[in-house]
Amino acid sequence: MPAAREERPTRQAAPPSAPTPVRQPPPPQDEEEDEANSYDSDEATTLGAMEFSLLYDQENSSLSCTLIRAKGLKPMDSNGLADPYVKLHLLPGASKANKLRTKTLRNTRNPMWNETLVYHGLTEEDMQRKTLRISVCDEDKFGHNEFIGETRFALKKLKVNQKKNFNVCLERVMPMKRGGTTGSSRGMALYEDEVDRGGDVEERGKILVSLMYSTQQGGLIIGIVRCVHLAAMDANGYSDPFVKL
Numbered sequence: 001m002p003a004a005r006e007e008r009p010t011r012q013a014a015p016p017s018a019p020t021p022v023r024q025p026p027p028p029q030d031e032e033e034d035e036a037n038s039y040d041s042d043e044a045t046t047l048g049a050m051e052f053s054l055l056y057d058q059e060n061s062s063l064s065c066t067l068i069r070a071k072g073l074k075p076m077d078s079n080g081l082a083d084p085y086v087k088l089h090l091l092p093g094a095s096k097a098n099k100l101r102t103k104t105l106r107n108t109r110n111p112m113w114n115e116t117l118v119y120h121g122l123t124e125e126d127m128q129r130k131t132l133r134i135s136v137c138d139e140d141k142f143g144h145n146e147f148i149g150e151t152r153f154a155l156k157k158l159k160v161n162q163k164k165n166f167n168v169c170l171e172r173v174m175p176m177k178r179g180g181t182t183g184s185s186r187g188m189a190l191y192e193d194e195v196d197r198g199g200d201v202e203e204r205g206k207i208l209v210s211l212m213y214s215t216q217q218g219g220l221i222i223g224i225v226r227c228v229h230l231a232a233m234d235a236n237g238y239s240d241p242f243v244k245l
Contacts (some may be wrong), residue, residue, distance in 0.1 A: 047149035047170040048073035048109070050136065054153070055163040056127060063119040063155070065132065067102055070170075073109040074148055076138035081107045083140070084148065088117055089133040090126075091152075092205075092228075104139045127155045136170060205230035207243075 051068040067086045076082040083106050090098040100119070105111040122130075135150040149170025158164060210223035224243050 046074055047172065048136070049167065049169050050134065050151060051165075051167050052134065053163050053165045054132070054158055056122070056155070056158050056160055058124070058160045061120065061122055063122050063127075063132075064116055065100075065118075065134070066116045067113040067134075069110065069112045069114070070136060071110050073111070073136065073170075075109060076146055076148065077107075079107065080109075082109055082138045082148070083107065084109075084111045084136055085139055086113065086115075087135045087137060088119075089135065090119065091131045091133055093130070127158065130155050 049071045051070070053066045053068070055064045055066075056062075057064065065088055070084060070086075073082050073084055083104055085104040086102040088100040100117040102113050102115045102117065105113065132153050132155060133150060134152070136148045138146045138148055140146060149172060151166075151168045151170060153166070205227055207227045208225040210225060212221045212223075213219075214221055222245060227241060230239050230241055
């Protein structure tokens, strides 16, 4: 009697799989717009963001800065809110004509200013060498106004007669740069940015110094390296500076 054949189960072909969707790369973003909207600070979530626009009118030699609003500002008051205002400062320059400010909005971390401040008499040379500093501060009726954060923009990047919109994160004042340690003497170099302690302190310039304590000589060695952007003290727009310790 012939042996019975073992029947093997037939394999069924798997249904064709759906094609994997191909992700299209995002459209390239304009480099200037990307720079204007870049969030460079890791502290942005704690300090807040700022929306504003700039327009240089070449015919009238004027720079218009429209402060639109800020979002998520750092709480500065005991109620968890702030009383924010914006200060504009053209750098370098220490005169009051270089400084403008908005009105103060009370008890808010998301102020809507919609206020335009205008600098008049700005030449093309000024636009090439000046930087606009935009500072957000908290007004205190009974004490000193407190600094919240700032952003800066080199005016030479601004195209003539074209409005540029910004949405940037606020940053703190740049910290001091410190050097390392060598042998038995410790050295450090300071290049300290201007600090806005009371909200109304004028920028008088910057100084680069070096400090080193010598254990061999048993004394502190101070090096005066240079100064930049000093305030003009003479009628010719210059100064005759010296340093006192």
